[in-house]
Amino acid sequence: MYRLFNTHLIRKEIALPDVWDLRVPGKDELKIPVPSCVETIPSLANYKGECVISTNKRFEGHCRLIFKGVGFNAEISVDGETLGTHYGAYGEFSFIIKNAEDKEHSIKVKCNNTYSEESTLHIPNDYYSYLGITRPAYIEKINEAYIKWIHITPYFKNGEWKLNAEICVENIEDFDGEYNLKLFITDSDSTVENFLSEISFPVQIKANSETRFNFTLNCPYIEEYKLNNPVMYFAHARLCDKQNKAFDDLIERFGFRETKVVGNKIFFGGEEIKIKGFNRHEDLADFGSSIPLAAMHRDIMLIKDSGANTVRTCHYPNDERFLDLCDEYGILVWEEGHARAINEERMRHKNFLPQSRLSITEMITNHFNHPSIFVWGLLNECVSFNEFGRSCYKELIDLIRSLDPHRPVTFASCHLKRDICLDLVDIVSYNMYPKWYEDEPCYDYVDDCIKYVKTHGGENKPFIVSEIGAGAIYGYRTNTNCIWSEEFQAEALEEQLTACFNHKDVNGVLIWQFADCRVDNTVDWSMRRPKTQNNKGIFDSYRRDKLAYKVVKDIFTK
């Protein structure tokens, strides 16, 4: 299973081998598990460049070859023929293979993590751009047409729950198709019997094209999704032939809740929420960004145990299994399109908008149904202080709203007293580091920022401190309270969090950061980051807790 529930009862999935061949120029042939980061191989721990990861698999007929994430330039070929390329480590992509012969086929993934002029989002940065097939890859067996995606939007109207379903079906044949499309809402991913709601209607799809179908269903007798009781339901879409025999299906999981901003308050499932949480990079000691499920689950346990209720997937869309866990545990998610501190020159590059649009579109198309996602984020600390930057923010925010008009939008700014894009979003968010980069009293710093926000487009909007924190090297304990010590970090966080929670206009805080992460060692980041890590985690990269953990837990559980 590539998700934490069945996504098909009819469409067959074909697993690919667990270990593939790896070729790196100038090295002997190696093996590599899939998924994993190439950097987990000790001799390649610092490798930047190209590699080819390949395997063989028997399949036949029409198939979809799916990659949940490849870092970060990928070229895919089957039996020596290139199917296509993909940019960006954090997005799902797939290719259709038509009429494959019944034999063993060779699958090759050429990937590269070199920063080039053409790459505007993956740049030397304060996190690491890992190489390889870092998220699951597999094959789906399809027929002449298949259900590409389902988007479910539950809403409460006139005292009743209803949902809007949009279903996208693609016909991959050279002839037009006529089918019956069915949708069952159930409380199980294993059967469509005992459905709560059902709809069925004939559809026509032109040759080699996709069509979207929209409809509304009444859903009486459902249980709402609550953070402390995260009940979820399943939408089973089925495509049937003219004899009404189902030949394809797709199952999505969702919850009945709305996420809304009303004035300066954020509501989730009808209740006002106060954000208490963490920024989390997908990075784990020894494993890089390809985090095993058990380790993702441990992160969730630690987040829960700290009393936090929210995770921000800085600064890119996450592995869906982590989002599935957040759904199951009732942890709110701020999911973010890929970007961190892109300067104006890069934002002016011809690839910036196309690469950003792709990251955002993949994120929303694939993660639309996660009930825990309460806000979409974008462009962390980019150029939101001049007209050119504003035009980029505006275009991408409009894109988010066109893909999902039902969730609020935010971005994390660091431009104290000079941001000009605050009017564009539903929630204003600021990253700030008083007591770390700025030697100023925390409360005054927060207050000063809010005063500017209120007169520059952020009036009567919720305000989140999207990053705050301080660095500490795990195990460095002193009685002088000096910088980089666990004592200093614990004290800084206590003052920072207390200041934020004491301010009446703050709707929540996200600590920078959950756990230490590797930073790029090719540029000056390494100069500013002891151990070539961003050490502001309240856990180290092995998830060993620092002194600050107890302080945070005390404040979060108060």
Ligand code: ADA
């Ligand atoms: C920024 C940024 C983070 C991280 C942090 C820091 O605000 O958004 O990615 O770099 O600062 O540690 O300085």
